[in-house]
Each structure stands twice: as structure tokens, then as C-alpha cells.
Amino acid sequence: MSMDQVRKLIDAIDEKILKLLNERAEASKKIGKIKLKQGQGIYAPHREKEVLERLKSINKGPLTPQAIEAIYREVMSSSISLEKPVTIAYLGPEFTFTHQAAQKKFGASVNYLPCANISDVFAEVDRGRSDYGVVPVENSTEGAVNYTLDMFIESPLKICAELYLGITHHLLSNSSALKKINQIYSKPEAFAQCRLWLESNLPKATLVPASSTAEAAKYVAGHTQFKDEIACIASDLAAKAYQLKITAPSIEDNANNTTRFIVIAKNDSKPTGKDRTSIVFSVKDRVGALHDILVPFQKANINMTKIESRPSKKKVWSYFFFVDLEGHVQDTRIDQALKGLEKNCNFMKVLGSYPKADI
Numbered sequence: 001m002s003m004d005q006v007r008k009l010i011d012a013i014d015e016k017i018l019k020l021l022n023e024r025a026e027a028s029k030k031i032g033k034i035k036l037k038q039g040q041g042i043y044a045p046h047r048e049k050e051v052l053e054r055l056k057s058i059n060k061g062p063l064t065p066q067a068i069e070a071i072y073r074e075v076m077s078s079s080i081s082l083e084k085p086v087t088i089a090y091l092g093p094e095f096t097f098t099h100q101a102a103q104k105k106f107g108a109s110v111n112y113l114p115c116a117n118i119s120d121v122f123a124e125v126d127r128g129r130s131d132y133g134v135v136p137v138e139n140s141t142e143g144a145v146n147y148t149l150d151m152f153i154e155s156p157l158k159i160c161a162e163l164y165l166g167i168t169h170h171l172l173s174n175s176s177a178l179k180k181i182n183q184i185y186s187k188p189e190a191f192a193q194c195r196l197w198l199e200s201n202l203p204k205a206t207l208v209p210a211s212s213t214a215e216a217a218k219y220v221a222g223h224t225q226f227k228d229e230i231a232c233i234a235s236d237l238a239a240k241a242y243q244l245k246i247t248a249p250s251i252e253d254n255a256n257n258t259t260r261f262i263v264i265a266k267n268d269s270k271p272t273g274k275d276r277t278s279i280v281f282s283v284k285d286r287v288g289a290l291h292d293i294l295v296p297f298q299k300a301n302i303n304m305t306k307i308e309s310r311p312s313k314k315k316v317w318s319y320f321f322f323v324d325l326e327g328h329v330q331d332t333r334i335d336q337a338l339k340g341l342e343k344n345c346n347f348m349k350v351l352g353s354y355p356k357a358d359i
Helices: 003-038 045-058 065-083 097-106 118-126 146-154 188-193 195-201 213-222 236-241 289-299 332-342
Strands: 087-091 111-115 132-139 158-166 170-173 183-186 206-209 230-234 245-248 258-265 275-283 304-311 319-326 345-355
Touching: 003 065, 045 065, 045 158, 045 345, 065 097, 087 097, 087 118, 097 111, 097 132, 097 158, 097 258, 111 118, 118 132, 118 146, 118 258, 132 146, 146 275, 146 304, 146 319, 146 345, 170 213, 170 236, 183 188, 183 213, 188 195, 188 206, 188 230, 213 230, 213 236, 230 236, 236 245, 275 289, 275 332, 289 319, 289 332, 332 345
Parallel strands: 087 111, 087 132, 158 345, 183 206, 183 230
Antiparallel strands: 132 258, 158 258, 170 230, 170 245, 275 319, 275 345, 304 319
């Protein structure tokens, strides 16, 4: 076939795809009406996982599973927006890694609301001004995001989904030479994740904290009179947004640097068969109390994938323990183990059950 003939074939296929996409959109609108009538949330993480897993399992190529997921992320994003206008609050400002994570999860067809801090994200969702919120919860290099964990002690919100985002830090500037840079702006976590590179390449540069990597990029872009002397650590998205050069790419110390983000909502998700449950509890002040909490999980053969302690801030040397478990709270063995745990606790709360994300 000639190139023109192949292009005509592609045009005909595109027409069929467009017709089917609109048929799918009409069906999504009907689903949205049913959800609203039943008081359900528009975003259904369990259904999202079911759709994506099914499509990837029947895909025969040449499209990769990653391509299928990226395409259907936008298909589902547009479907959600047709069911109901949806707003996603996230730890801002624009062009931060949390902004990227939110877009990766919800696509381009929903509304995004940047928030100044994590507590504001919780407040927006709790008060109903945003439908869902996206916040970081842990980084593979620096560990837990304690502010997010602390918010769950008092908040009624649930974790309904999670996702992982590879974090690649770049040194951005408009400097004519790396050696001329003597001030670097970024958030403290970014400095920590690039510590070895900074010590090796710019050991005399002053590290200036900023509220976010995006704010750091905005500052550097706006102070052109010092362009040879200042730089920032931020993403390639921030580089494009603020027209900065990538002076040094991929300067993070760990090539597998990854942040786990969570989606918060007023309800958690239904079981998928591949789920995670997050809980928080405090133990009674007695010898062996912490040991005893492990017994119900051991007996039920439940895998605890993470345990993190945080000072309770209510009593000296008193702690809250945050735990991730494999399984869903509606699973009988999880439910029974949590009931056994609660007997040994002063306080216990399920933060949510949700589909496990692929790393």
C-alpha cells in the first residue's frame, strides 16, 4: 500500500474510534447519574483498576501496557468530567511533583486546585469544596512525610487510592557556566535527595530553602539580574513552565528515587483482590504491649508492609503507630485481626482500604 492509502485507512479507523469513544462517553454519563442518585463518589478506584487490568490482559500489541494505561487514563478522565464536574486539590503550587502525580492519576479533563500546604488539601476535601485530594505520604530516599501522617489522627477522611511517581531532580538555571552558580533554591527534601551530587559538584554553593520546587524555579526565572549566580532544583515540567535550562540533569543520589502519593476522599474503595489497608493506633502503656499487637496479624498470616511511629504530641513518650497491611478491611481475616488488635489499643482507626498501585 502507498502512504496515501495507509493514511486513508488510519482516517477510517479514527472515525470508528471517535464514534466508539462518544458511545462510551454516553454510557459514562448514565453511570454518573446512577452514582449521584445512590450518593456514591464519582471516582471509583476499584473499577479503574478492574478496567485497566482487563485491557492490559487482552492487549495483543503492538501497543505496550504502559501506552494502554496512558491512553485510557485520559479516556477515563474525560468520562469522570462528563459524569460530574470534579475538582482535585493537591499540594501546590503548579508544576510540583504532587501536581504531576495528581495529573497522572486523574488526567487532563478534571479541575485542579493547588493548595499552600497539606492541611489545606485535607480541609478542601473535608468541606466538600474539592472532591478528592492528592498528597505525598513517603519517599523511597527520605522516608515518611510526617505532616501527612499527623493529619490523619483527627481527620475523618479516608485513603481511597495510591500511586507512585519516579522523582527526577534537575539543576535548572540560565547561568552560562555551572561553576558560576553560588546559590541554589529548592525545598529541603530536594536538597536531601541530591546531597551527594551537591557536595561533589557545588560544595561552596549556599542552599536556600523554598516552599516548593516550583516556587524555587519561579524565583530563579524572575531574577534575571543574577542569572549566572543562581539555580534551583526542580522538575523538567518546571523548566518548561519557567523557561529555564536544565544545567545538570538527573542529579538525585538514588536513580530509583520514588515518592508514594495517596488520594484522600470521604470514602475508601471497594475490594479488588489486590488491596492495601492503612491503620493508625496507640498501644496501652504496659510491658509487651507492642509485641502483643503483632499476634493477631501473625495468626491470620497477614503481611504488614510498613510500620511507622510518630510522637502523639499529647503525652511525653507516647506514640501513634501507622501500619500498612496487605488486604482489604472487608476481608474476613483482616476484619478479625483488627478486632483483635483493638483490644490491646487505647486508640485504633482504619485510614482506608484501596487498590495497591504498581511501582
